[in-house]
Amino acid sequence: xxxxxxxxxxxxxxxxxxxxxxxxxxxxxxGLVGESGSGKTxxxxxxxxxxxxxxxxxxxxxxGGQNLLELGxxxxxxxxxxxxxxxxxxxxxxxxxxxxxxxxxxxxxRLHTDLKGDAVKAxxxxxxxxxxxxxxxxxxxxxxxxxxxxxxxRVMIAAAIAADPELLIADEPTTALDVxxxxxxxxxxxxxxxxxxxxxxxxxxxxxxxxxxxxxxAVIYGGNIVESGRIEDIVSRPMHRYTAALLAxxxxxxxxxxxxxxxxxxxxxxxxxxxxxxxxxSGCRFRNRCQHATESCSNVPATSMVGQEHRYACxxxxxxx
Amino acid sequence: xxxxxxxxxxxxxxxxxKITAGDVGWTLHDxxxxxxxxxxxGIVGESGSGKSxxxxxxxxxxHHQKGSVKFxxxxxxxxxxxxxxDLRRRNQIVFQNPRRxxxxxxxxxxxxSEPIRALQERNPDDAELITSIQRVGLGPxxxxxxxxxxxxxxxxRVGIxxxxxxxxxxxxxxxxxxxxxxxxxxxxLNLLMDLRDQMxxxxxxxxxxxxxxxxxxxxxxVMRHGHIVEAGPTSDxxxxxxxxxxxxxxxxxxxxxxxxx
Amino acid sequence: xxxxxxxxxxxxxxxxLRRLPITLYVGGTLVxxxxxxxxxxxxxxxxxxxxLNLFNRLAPPGTPGFIFGTDRAGRDVVTELMLxxxxxxxVSVVSTxxxxxxxxxxxxxxxxxxxxxxxxxxxxxxxGIALPxxxxxxxxxxxxxxGNTTATLAIITWQVPxxxxxxxxxxxxxxxxxxxxxxxxxxxxxxxxxxxxxxxNISPLLIVLGSVMxxxxxxxxAALAFLGVGVQPPTSSWGRFxxxxxxxxxxxxxxxxxxxxxxxxxxxxxxxxxxxxxxxLDPQQARSGLA
Numbered sequence: 069x070x071x072x073x074x075x076x077x078x079x080x081x082x083x084x085x086x087x088x089x090x091x092x093x094x095x096x097x098x099g100l101v102g103e104s105g106s107g108k109t110x111x112x113x114x115x116x117x118x119x120x121x122x123x124x125x126x127x128x129x130x131x132g133g134q135n136l137l138e139l140g141x142x143x144x145x146x147x148x149x150x151x152x153x154x155x156x157x158x159x160x161x162x163x164x165x166x167x168x169x170x171x172x173x174x175x176x177x178r179l180h181t182d183l184k185g186d187a188v189k190a191x192x193x194x195x196x197x198x199x200x201x202x203x204x205x206x207x208x209x210x211x212x213x214x215x216x217x218x219x220x221x222r223v224m225i226a227a228a229i230a231a232d233p234e235l236l237i238a239d240e241p242t243t244a245l246d247v248x249x250x251x252x253x254x255x256x257x258x259x260x261x262x263x264x265x266x267x268x269x270x271x272x273x274x275x276x277x278x279x280x281x282x283x284x285x286a287v288i289y290g291g292n293i294v295e296s297g298r299i300e301d302i303v304s305r306p307m308h309r310y311t312a313a314l315l316a317x318x319x320x321x322x323x324x325x326x327x328x329x330x331x332x333x334x335x336x337x338x339x340x341x342x343x344x345x346x347x348x349x350s351g352c353r354f355r356n357r358c359q360h361a362t363e364s365c366s367n368v369p370a371t372s373m374v375g376q377e378h379r380y381a382c383x384x385x386x387x388x389x
Numbered sequence: 390x391x392x393x394x395x396x397x398x399x400x401x402x403x404x405x406x407k408i409t410a411g412d413v414g415w416t417l418h419d420x421x422x423x424x425x426x427x428x429x430x431g432i433v434g435e436s437g438s439g440k441s442x443x444x445x446x447x448x449x450x451x452h453h454q455k456g457s458v459k460f461x462x463x464x465x466x467x468x469x470x471x472x473x474x475d476l477r478r479r480n481q482i483v484f485q486n487p488r489r490x491x492x493x494x495x496x497x498x499x500x501x502s503e504p505i506r507a508l509q510e511r512n513p514d515d516a517e518l519i520t521s522i523q524r525v526g527l528g529p530x531x532x533x534x535x536x537x538x539x540x541x542x543x544x545x546r547v548g549i550x551x552x553x554x555x556x557x558x559x560x561x562x563x564x565x566x567x568x569x570x571x572x573x574x575x576x577x578l579n580l581l582m583d584l585r586d587q588m589x590x591x592x593x594x595x596x597x598x599x600x601x602x603x604x605x606x607x608x609x610x611v612m613r614h615g616h617i618v619e620a621g622p623t624s625d626x627x628x629x630x631x632x633x634x635x636x637x638x639x640x641x642x643x644x645x646x647x648x649x650x
Numbered sequence: 651x652x653x654x655x656x657x658x659x660x661x662x663x664x665x666x667l668r669r670l671p672i673t674l675y676v677g678g679t680l681v682x683x684x685x686x687x688x689x690x691x692x693x694x695x696x697x698x699x700x701x702l703n704l705f706n707r708l709a710p711p712g713t714p715g716f717i718f719g720t721d722r723a724g725r726d727v728v729t730e731l732m733l734x735x736x737x738x739x740x741v742s743v744v745s746t747x748x749x750x751x752x753x754x755x756x757x758x759x760x761x762x763x764x765x766x767x768x769x770x771x772x773x774x775x776x777x778g779i780a781l782p783x784x785x786x787x788x789x790x791x792x793x794x795x796x797g798n799t800t801a802t803l804a805i806i807t808w809q810v811p812x813x814x815x816x817x818x819x820x821x822x823x824x825x826x827x828x829x830x831x832x833x834x835x836x837x838x839x840x841x842x843x844x845x846x847x848x849x850x851n852i853s854p855l856l857i858v859l860g861s862v863m864x865x866x867x868x869x870x871x872a873a874l875a876f877l878g879v880g881v882q883p884p885t886s887s888w889g890r891f892x893x894x895x896x897x898x899x900x901x902x903x904x905x906x907x908x909x910x911x912x913x914x915x916x917x918x919x920x921x922x923x924x925x926x927x928x929x930x931l932d933p934q935q936a937r938s939g940l941a
Contacts, residue, residue, distance in 0.1 A: 103570040217436075246435035247597060251641040273571055276600075276646040303647065317575035319600040320649035321642060327603050327624035330649075334582065335575035335604070341540045342570060404765050450834060477837040490828035494850045500829075504836035548832075555836065 069094045069267060070115070070235060074127035077107075077114050077291075082346040085110055085291040087127075088371070092235070097261055097268040099278030099299065101314075102288035105342045108271050111288065112237050115269070116154060117144045132234070150180040153228030157240040159220035163212040169196075170208025173227050180231030195226040199256060218249035222256065229260060236261070239271040254281050275318055279303055284377075287311045290343075290353030297378030305387060307372075307380040310354040312387040313338045352383060360384040391462070392423040393559065393591055394447055399456035401446050416442050417453070418615040424559070429585060429592040431606030431623065433599060433638070439615040440595045444561045447593070448480035449473075461558075478508045481552035485564035487544035491536045497522075497547055498532040504555045513554070525550040525580060542573035546580065553584065559591045560584075566601065578605060599642040603627055611635050674926025677861075680919025688739040691732040699733055700884050701725065708902050718908055721891070722898060727908050733886035734909065738916065741798055741881075742867035745805035750860050752806075753813020758844050760814065761821035772818060778811030783870065784877070791879040801880040805870050809863050816859055817852065824848045854931035858924050865920030872913045888913050 070092040077085035085107045092098045102108035113119050115129050117136060129136040132151065136144065148154075156162050163172060173192045177183055183191055196204035199222040212220055221241060228236060238257060242250040258281055261268045272278050278285055279299050286296040287308065295308040306312040316336035322329070340357045343349075349356045355365040362384065369381040401417040408414040417439045424430055424447075434440040445451040446458060449465045458465045460476060468476040481504075484490035491500050498518060505513045513521075519529045525546040536544055545565065552560060562581065566574040578601065585592045596602050602609060603623055610620040611634065619632045630636045697703075703716075703724035711719040711727075718727035760771045787804035794800050824830065825848060833843050874880035875889025883890070888909040895906035 103572060247599070247645070248435065248637055248641040251644050254645060274645070275571075279647060280645045314571060315647065317572050318647050318649070319574070319578070319598065319604050320647035321600045322603060323648045325628045327627050330603055331605075331607055331623060332582065333604060334579050337575040337579060338572035341542050341573050448835070450831070474837050477835065480835075482832065482835050484828040484832060486828060490832050492829045492847050492851070503833065503838070507833075507837045507842075551832070551836075 069132065070269070071130040072111075072115070072127070073130070075111070075114060075129060076124075076126045077110055077119065078124045079120075079122060079345075083291065084345050085114065087111065087288075087291070087293050090286055090293055090296065092267055092269060093284075094234070094267055095261070095265045096284055097258070097270060097282040099275075099282035099285040100269060100271045100288060101273065101275055101278050101285055103273055103314075103342050105345070106288045107291035108273075108288050109239055110291075112239050112269065112271050116148055116152065116237060118148075149176070149233075150231040151234050153231070153233035153236045155221070155224050155228050155236065155238040155241045158244050159217060159224045160212065160244075162224055163220055165212050167211075168208065169210050169212065169215070169223055172212075173208075173223065173230065176227040176230040191230070192226075195230055196223070198229070198260070199223070199226045200252075201226070216249075217245050218253060221245065221253055225253075225256065225260070229264070229266070232264065233266060235267045235269065237269045237271070240273070241270075242277065243272075250277070257281060275303065275315060276320065287314070290348040292353055292381070294354065294382065295378075295380040297374075297380075301374070301378050305374075307374060307378070307385040307387070308354075308382040309358050309360050309384065309386070310338075310382075311380075313358075315387075352381075360386075391426075392459075393426045393461060394422075394424040395457075395459040396423070396447060397421045397457050397459075399446065399453045399458055401442060401451065401453040416615050417446065420456070420617055422610055422617065422620060424591060424593065426558075427589060427591055428608055429594070429606045430608045430610060431602030432593065432595045432610045432612060433597065433602050434612035435597060435638075437614065438612040440612050441563055443612070444482070444563060444593055444595055448482065448559070448561055449476050450482075474508050478504075478555045479558040481555065481557035481560055483545075483548050483552050483560060483562045483565050486568045487541055487548050488536065488568075490548050491544060491551075493536050495535075496532070497534050497536070497539070500536075501532070501547065501551050501554060504551060508555055517554075521550050521554045522547070524553065524584070526576075540573075541569050542576060545569060545573075545577050549577075549580065549584070553588065556588070557590070559593060562592065562594045564596055565594070567596070567598065574601075581605070599627070599639060600646050611638065671926045671929045673922040674930060677919050677922030677924070677926050680915055681923050684735060684916045684919060685739065687732055688735040691736045695726075695729040695732050697726045697729045699729065699886070701729070708898070708905075710902075711904065719902075719905070721905065722894065722902075727905070730886050730891055731888070731908060731912055734888040734891055734912065735916075737798070737875075737881055737885060737887045738868050738871055741802050741805065741871040742864050745802045745809065745867050746860060746864050748802075749806045749809035749863060750813055750856065753810045754817045754849075754856055756810065757814040757817025758821055758848060761818050761825060761848070762840050762844050772815075775811045775814045775818070778807075779815060781808075781811075783808035784873070787870075787874050787879050788877075796879045796882055798881045798885070801871055801874045804874060804879075805867050808870065809866070813859060813863065816855070820852045820855055821848050824851050854927075858928045858931065861920050861924035861927060865917045865924070868913065868917050868920065872909075 072087050072090040075085060075087040076083060100108050100111060114125060119125060125137055170192050173195055174188050177188050177191050192208060193204045196207060201207055201219060201222050242253050245253065254277065257268060260266060270278060270281050282299050284297065285299045285302055286293045287310065289310050295302060295306065295311045302311060303315065306315055317338055319335060338357055351366040352369050355361040364383045369383050371379050371381045373379055399417060399420045400415050402408060402415050406414045412418065420443065432440045432443060442451065446453050449468065452466065465476065501518055501521060502513045505511065518532060522529060522531060527543060527546050531539060531543065565581065566577050569577060581592065582605065584590065594602065594605055606623055608621065609623040609626050611618040613634050618634050619626055619630065626635060627639060630639060703720055706716065706720050707724040708722060709716050709720040711717065713719055716726050720726055721730065760768060763771060783804065786807050787800065790804050791800050830843055830847055833847060871880060872889035875887040876893045880889055881887045891909040892906060898905055
């Protein structure tokens with residue numbers, strides 16, 4: 069349903085994104101994982117047509133048979149918010165502090181559906197119930213600051229799904245939240261996507277969170293998708309050296325409550341840090357931080373396949389030493 | 390073994406908060422905890438649990454209203470005059486956000502020499518600063534830079550170097566890696582473990598991340614709403630949590646974490 | 651937070667100069683012109699100060715020897731404007747420097763005071779802002795008599811609370827940052843923190859504030875001189891010049907144009923400069939956590 073082909077985004081002649089191919093199947097939940105500066109948020113913005121004016125975009129983002137990159141502002145406005153919903157990292161910043169909760173959700177309904185009058189009110193209550201907020205009748209009269217961070221994020225989700233979108237893009241929706249609240253919100257997103265057959269593009273830096281939510285994952289580094297496939301395949305048998313290193317560096321939680329053996333155990337690290345835009349090496353973007361890099365890595369690696377879906381672009385694939 | 394820090398029945402509230410009937414309004418409520426020398430203790434809890442406030446009371450940056458906080462056998466409030474400098478020197482903090490914890494208008498050299506200038510009233514020489522910066526895995530060239538010229542991971546190393554420059558006894562780390570990228574988190578956590586072992590530090594780590602705490606800390610304190618819910622050896626508390634809250638926290642953390650052996 | 655090393659290769663100087671806002675250039679030009687004219691007046695004016703050309707009273711602009719003409723007493727308008735600029739510069743420099751110094755000192759002290767006191771001290775400053783400046787000046791004039799000192803004092807009492815009020819908020823924001831807590835952690839005093847951490851980090855804001863206050867001082871000085879509370883004859887001033895043209899509305903209506911335009915252009919210049927500086931210094935403010 070969503071197909072990216074040769075998507076290139078550049079600012080000031082610096083190419084920040086170059087994605088040859090990325091697909092999202094209907095009803096599927098795709099995680100886009102990357103560190104800050106990897107281009108994950110830019111990719112989400114490119115799909116949404118929310119990139120700043122000075123960026124140059126080429127390639128195609130096919131959604132429901134249309135190339136979103138070729139649409140004008142008007143046509144795009146009909147899709148954005150209606151057929152594609154958005155949830156962002158910081159709910160406190162995404163909500164208007166001066167507007168009551170009911171009004172914020174009903175704005176989304178009025179804008180993207182034909183409902184009017186009492187039907188809108190009923191729909192607001194229904195949406196707030198669907199995101200499992202308690203006592204929606206009282207909640208509609210509240211202001212954002214009277215809600216907890218988790219409740220605010222639920223309101224954002226309610227507004228995002230107001231027009232029954234086919235795709236929901238969530239950019240680090242739980243990073244600002246506590247662990248217990250995070251789990252609740254993640255469960256909510258999973259159940260909404262299952263009930264409504266709604267696809268989810270979930271952007272995060274945390275593979276643990278993505279494994280919980282998504283069935284598929286794409287790993288992005290230096291604006292390139294370096295590996296993609298089913299989440300379990302990638303977590304258990306990563307092929308790209310960056311994915312393997314990212315997994316090894318994740319503190320995670322010990323298996324089988326084996327905490328005593330776990331204490332004091334060093335983590336495997338990735339040397340250096342993510343370069344600034346324009347400072348990535350040519351060829352394999354990761355080669356200056358990779359232990360396994362050789363001469364051949366200065367050439368752009370070709371995409372290889374494992375089975376049907378697992379793709380990676382690495383000259384020295386593997387996950388062992 | 391004698392405790393290095395001993396907190397007993399301690400209560401704390403911020404200024405301009407009224408304590409009402411039923412003890413409502415305390416940010417920290419009847420806290421008792423003892424820290425052994427050379428131990429590594431994790432304080433976990435969610436926002437509003439009072440975990441960051443607790444370490445600030447323990448190191449004497451905030452003053453409690455009831456109960457007692459002893460450092461090295463002496464009440465923290467009794468450290469005065471030259472004693473305060475000794476208390477400050479031996480208790481150092483590393484902050485969560487390295488960009489906010491270094492003055493953007495000071496060079497790294499200046500920021501790094503500040504604790505020595507303030508506490509020992511002398512100007513550290515270059516050799517001393519270079520030793521200090523190399524200890525955290527950075528080169529001498531960063532000394533002349535300004536914070537905006539360094540990455541978050543590098544800045545956090547500078548923050549650690551600054552805290553260690555005065556040879557503290559305890560290092561309080563307040564969410565030291567939560568603002569960093571995953572690949573850099575591991576580097577900083579390993580660095581903290583190495584420095585702790587090399588320098589014989591007592592390490593108190595505040596974190597919301599049970600994965601990080603269970604890897605770093607042999608003891609754990611679980612906090613909620615200003616109370617201590619549970620405390621003890623990490624493997625006991627996390628394998629057989631006595632309180633429902635710890636169990637909830639553990640389940641939530643497990644759900645969204647990778648399983649590692 | 652991006653864990654990226656910010657690019658070392660910044661754009662070339664020429665490219666950066668071209669990116670500077672136009673307001674900075676226009677404001678800077680107007681302000682430099684004003685300062686230049688005021689300084690030149692010390693060494694050269696077309697005619698010596700207070701030269702009365704009794705045969706050439708109210709000469710229209712374009713009269714040979716008097717490009718802008720002469721006033722009622724036959725003084726050369728260009729000379730008068732140059733001397734007026736000198737007086738404006740004098741009063742506004744003194745009052746702005748003094749007001750900025752005490753204002754920011756008071757603002758920093760309030761920001762650093764105990765939280766219990768802070769609210770009432772801030773309200774106190776608000777009362778100072780609410781006092782009407784012209785009224786203060788008139789009261790001062792009745793005590794001290796009119797003159798440049800009165801005008802300067804009036805402007806200072808007017809602007810100190812404003813400078814204090816503008817300083818308090820950003821200073822408190824800086825005080826809440828971790829590097830301040832870190833400084834307390836290694837034993838620095840509040841006075842040291844205010845001087846070495848807060849002041850440098852709010853300095854962009856103070857520079858902008860200073861330029862805006864300069865513009866205000868020019869306007870107030872002119873207003874006070876116009877009302878007869880400011881500088882007295884024979885010293886020249888734009889405000890007094892403007893006042894004198896009032897009675898000549900029929901005889902020489904064009905005359906009010908000269909001091910009027912001088913005042914407007916100078917005030918505009920400082921305001922534009924302040925605006926331009928704000929834009930230029932903003933990224934730094936963002937970096938220091940102010941924006």
